[in-house]
Amino acid sequence: MSLRGRRALFLVSIPVALLVLVAAFAGLPDFGNYSGVYGRALNLIAVPQRHATDVVTAVNFDYRAFDTMGEEFILFAAVLGLAVVLRSMREEHRRASHEADEEHKFDEPSSLLRAFGVLLVGPVLVIGLYIVSHGAITPGGGFQGGVILAAALLIVFLAGEYLAMKFVAPHALVEFGEAAGAGGYVLVGFGGLVFAGVFFKNFIGLGDPAHILSAGTIPISNGAVGIEVAGAFVLLWTEFLDQALVIRGK
Amino acid sequence: MISFLPYAVAAWLIAIGLYGIVTSNNLVHLVVCLSVVQSATYVLLLAIGYKTGGQAPIFADIPVGTTAVDPVVQALSLVDIVVEATVTALLLALAVQAHKRFGSIDPDDLRPLAG
Numbered sequence: 327m328s329l330r331g332r333r334a335l336f337l338v339s340i341p342v343a344l345l346v347l348v349a350a351f352a353g354l355p356d357f358g359n360y361s362g363v364y365g366r367a368l369n370l371i372a373v374p375q376r377h378a379t380d381v382v383t384a385v386n387f388d389y390r391a392f393d394t395m396g397e398e399f400i401l402f403a404a405v406l407g408l409a410v411v412l413r414s415m416r417e418e419h420r421r422a423s424h425e426a427d428e429e430h431k432f433d434e435p436s437s438l439l440r441a442f443g444v445l446l447v448g449p450v451l452v453i454g455l456y457i458v459s460h461g462a463i464t465p466g467g468g469f470q471g472g473v474i475l476a477a478a479l480l481i482v483f484l485a486g487e488y489l490a491m492k493f494v495a496p497h498a499l500v501e502f503g504e505a506a507g508a509g510g511y512v513l514v515g516f517g518g519l520v521f522a523g524v525f526f527k528n529f530i531g532l533g534d535p536a537h538i539l540s541a542g543t544i545p546i547s548n549g550a551v552g553i554e555v556a557g558a559f560v561l562l563w564t565e566f567l568d569q570a571l572v573i574r575g576k
Numbered sequence: 577m578i579s580f581l582p583y584a585v586a587a588w589l590i591a592i593g594l595y596g597i598v599t600s601n602n603l604v605h606l607v608v609c610l611s612v613v614q615s616a617t618y619v620l621l622l623a624i625g626y627k628t629g630g631q632a633p634i635f636a637d638i639p640v641g642t643t644a645v646d647p648v649v650q651a652l653s654l655v656d657i658v659v660e661a662t663v664t665a666l667l668l669a670l671a672v673q674a675h676k677r678f679g680s681i682d683p684d685d686l687r688p689l690a691g
Contacts, residue, residue: 329599336598357580373586473661
């Protein structure tokens with residue numbers, strides 16, 4: 327269909343869709359007058375029941391840990407699909423086989439970028455670990471911290487060389503980390519099944535609230551998800567960078 | 577006025593994002609427009625859970641029982657964001673391969689794949 331035709335069809339149909347949306351939104355509570363029962367109940371019971379002061383993390387990794395497992399595997403499947411879509415074709419593989427040649431195809435980083443990158447890697451790594459490990463206490467957790475951990479490796483690439491990043495994070499290790507994180511999360515679930523009788527039910531001591539070793543299995547799940555998300559994002563970036571090499575090599 | 581403004585923003589994001597998808601002549605632009613549509617869900621979720629004067633649902637330094645916003649919708653938007661990021665990457669990977677195969681990232685230039 328032509329661009330003009332598509333635009334005309336859109337302009338005719340979008341008012342209808344918006345009308346349906348407005349009708350649906352009209353049934354929602356006014357902004358600021360939230361009245362849901364579950365949120366209020368969880369805000370009251372999460373700290374006494376799970377010893378987790380960050381209720382958002384308690385919801386994700388305890389109360390609806392089973393759903394999070396599904397979402398975690400959406401992430402896993404999406405990155406797996408990306409790796410399949412971007413797998414190198416037979417003739418591409420031959421072209422990019424000389425690793426030493428690859429390095430020349432990316433521009434050298436400027437000295438300023440190199441200096442800031444070297445300064446940033448350590449702090450970003452520490453922040454990532456902090457965010458992952460304190461998920462049950464303050465805002466954060468495996469998903470957010472995992473992305474920050476992956477960013478630290480991206481800085482290695484920006485400040486140094488692509489080979490340096492591949493040296494710090496070899497493809498096989500990254501893939502293993504992603505799979506181990508996903509599997510580890512499921513193992514926490516099975517731990518609940520074996521030791522407490524219910525999938526993902528907490529089976530270890532709860533500790534003191536706001537202490538780093540508190541909230542039962544939540545920090546373990548957070549660690550597993552953190553490893554998986556970090557692995558997934560590094561894998562995703564290396565796949566795209568490999569593509570850039572293949573395309574520049576043409 | 578303020579009581580419906582966040583919902584209006586959500587509806588606007590859906591509409592403007594869909595317009596971008598429909599009229600797009602660039603696959604990368606199209607994927608970004610899809611992200612715009614999806615960001616409407618974050619606005620809508622967080623708007624539904626907001627409580628006037630409510631604190632963040634983190635009880636590390638405020639006592640339990642303090643009025644706080646809904647943690648469930650926040651948990652939902654959190655996983656939503658991570659999953660969206662990876663799905664966006666998958667779509668961009670398809671755009672890379674489409675460009676290799678057809679030499680163009682204009683959706684109009686894509687032809688059916690010959691089996």
